[in-house]
Amino acid sequence: MKKIFLLLAITAITASATAQKVNKADSTQLRNIFDVALLNGKSYDWLDYLSNEIGGRLSGSVQADRAVRYTEKELNELGLDKVWLQPVMVPKWTRGFKEYAYIETAPGRTSVVNICALGGSVPTPPTGLKTEVIEVQNFEDLERFGREQIEGKIVFYNRPMQADLIQTFEAYGGCVDQRYAGAMEAAKYGAVGIVVRSMNLRQDDFPHTGSMSYGDTPPGQRIPACAISTNDADYLSNALSLKPDLKFYFKQSCQTHEDVESYNVIGEITGSVYPNKYIVVGGHLDSWDLGDGAHDDGAGCVQSMEVLRLLKQTNYKPKHSIRVVLFMNEENGLRGGRKYAEEARLKNEKHIFALESDAGGFTPRGFSFDTDDANFKQIESWKPLFKPYLIHFFEKGGSGADIGPLKDGTVVLAGLRPDSQRYFDYHHAANDTFDAVNKRELELGGATMASLVYLIDKYGIKNETTEVKN
Known part of the structure; x- marks a missing residue:
């Protein structure tokens, strides 16, 4: 009996030590992500170009096409495993x-x-x-x-x-x-x-x-x-x-024209263990034409691009394949989000998690999740890792328009939730411009997203099977 109690005590101590080690490792990784984002970030420079060199990116416009080419080029320069354009027909309306x-x-x-x-x-x-x-x-x-x-x-x-x-x-x-x-x-x-x-x-x-x-x-x-x-x-x-x-x-x-071809821009880091299971992070590349779409949704696009860059810069090797998707035509049709989900189903791709940033480049507060209780309980257990950054508002709720078509009862959907009090001062208006975005707030958002993606990749989701598919 004494041996059994001793064995149980040793097991408990070992488990506790392992948990502390895991938590410390996660804390260190999050600190590395935030350090790189705040000291050597790229999102603000990318947004500067999208906003000031390209401008408003209404679906079907010349500016939208320029944004596609620019972000494709920048993703290629990150050294991702794959970068491609996904064709999608979009409406064209001119003011x-x-x-x-x-x-x-x-x-x-x-x-x-x-x-x-x-x-x-x-x-x-x-x-x-x-x-x-x-x-x-x-x-x-x-x-x-x-x-x-x-x-x-x-x-x-x-x-x-x-x-x-x-x-x-x-x-x-x-x-x-x-x-x-x-x-x-x-x-x-x-x-x-x-x-x-x-x-x-x-x-x-x-x-x-x-x-x-x-x-x-x-x-x-x-x-x-x-x-x-x-x-x-x-x-x-x-x-x-x-x-x-x-x-x-x-x-x-104003005038409505025939539909034209545009593209979703996609980049991928292929998973080392589960290459055929996908984590998606994204925003919508199109915007309205009155301003330059800095908050809605240039910020979400560059933060999503930054997620993959931060994982590479911190030398993290993801288990699952992680994709950034810059969706086209969220504002007046949602064609890009629907097209991505449609092709994913046709290819029988298994998505386990999707995260969207489409609420502006303001100070991040946390996330909302569209998921079941088991997965939400696991995610809530990570709140202490985010608390040092004052980012620990986690709740069940909506996620994002572009990732919504991926919903199938198993994939976990999430939306970045920045402070929203000033968002509608700029939403769809001529003052949604680059000068309205704070560099530090934008960078904090990108690091916050990368941190959650890292944790999802490391621990998986509750309904995920364990077999490796090659």
Whole structure:
């Protein structure tokens, strides 16, 4: 009996020593990753080029193609095992000449306001569109006013993001329907155009674009749609309260073209033990055209590229194959994310984990995970490794739009969660530019992602089989 107790004690001590050794090794590796990122990072330089030398990268544009070629070149220079382009057909929409709008309170008395066309909108007539305005908060208001009061007018959607919600993405989700489906719904009541309050928590003069849909509305019944800045939305609302019969004029010359070929950009470090099991990290290479897409999502792309560079620079040899995927067409179609998942299934590729960065280059706070309880429990056990970097917000929830099509019930999906309080100040607007990104915050995000990828690769996921497939 004494021998059994002695054996158990030795086993416990050995297990404890092994656990301490593993934790120390992991802590050291994370420290190495953060040191390289903060002292010798590349993400900020890559973002500088994407933003300032290429600019806004709307799907189907010359700038999007230049971004594909540039990132392919940079990934090749990292010495990865594989780099390739994955063709994908994407929509092409062009903004045309700068939009123009004004409020007319009396003949000859006008005030110019800041607008931009929503992505995918049809143009106004060549001479513009001027008529009365009806202000609504939601689709229920459309039903309440009915065709009798809406027909022939411009519908003004003025529901703001809910400022008392701490999670700003929740506030965004609570009002984005008016932008996405506003034109489709207003057209049912005979509206001739829509103006949507920008999805922005700040008061400023920047209109914010974004995707919209006409659903099954026949082409001849589609109405032009624009966003108005938050300052001008308040001005228009106040003016309507004083003069309900004022006129709103706007002109935009946007156009939808035939689909064109573009690419997802993919780079891979082949796994040393499980080469046919894949870990993906990525962001979307396309952006809207008003700014240069520095936060949305140039930051996520360069952070994802940096993950593979950091693993190589710290001499880590991954067990699984680790891919960076720079997805095309997240903003107005999600074609790149769907194409990647489709080809992965056709090739019978086994993905165990996918991580996306698409919430801006701000200070990282942690991650959200779309996974089961067993995997989340394992991931939560790593929080102490992130705590020294003040990055230990781990919760179950969403992941990312581009990696969403990979969901199959087994793959673990995750999204980097930076501090989101300033994100919607820049989202889809002309001020989403390189100067709005802080170098240190961007680099911390890349190191945070690399650290999680390292831990997933080392320990695997709970439903992963152990056989090696060659």
